[in-house]
Amino acid sequence: MKILSILLFFTYGLMAEFIEVDEKKIVNSHNELRAKHFTSPLKYSKKLEKSSKKWAKHLGVEEGCKMIHSHNGEGENIFWQSALIHKSKKSTDTKWTISRSSKKVDASTPVKAWYSEIEFYDYEKNSCKPNEMCGHYTQVVWKSTKEVGCAAYQCGDKSQVWVCQYHPAGNIVGRKPF
Secondary structure (H helix, E strand, C coil): CHHHHHHHHHHHHHHCEEECCCHHHHHHHHHHHHHCCCCCCCEECHHHHHHHHHHHHHHHHCCCCCCCCCCCCCEEEEEEECCEEEEEECCCCCCEEEEEECCCCCCHHHHHHHHHHHHHEECCCCEECCCCCCHHHHHHHCCCCCEEEEEEEECCCCCEEEEEEEECCCCCCCCCCC
């Protein structure tokens, strides 16, 4: 059993890889949404990209593509995309064959997903609606944030994890995003 686990780890490890992130599209999609709130545009940071790559790979290799925050002192949003699952059946065989492929994710998709939490944010109370998340949205539009850097990693099961880190970090307790 231990040998099988090691073999699976190396097999999935060989299929795992970084996904190229369109940094212009990441920045533009952030800035289009930030403009709605009159917050200044972000610049792309290679330093944050490097940190995001390190964390995305850790999540993809060590954590099974789970969404866990790094707590490295920067702001951070994480997005997960499932693999596409294909089922096929040969006409002469009664067994189903299942395969996975990676879904093409546009660089603006994670940003739009994070921003969609706007519906759960109550500006007057400066909090999320009960049982909802809105911290990804507030990080995207956080006024004092100036830089963003992102990375994406395809896991062995063909799912993906996307990480964007922000400097300075947003979501400071007691403060509003703008």
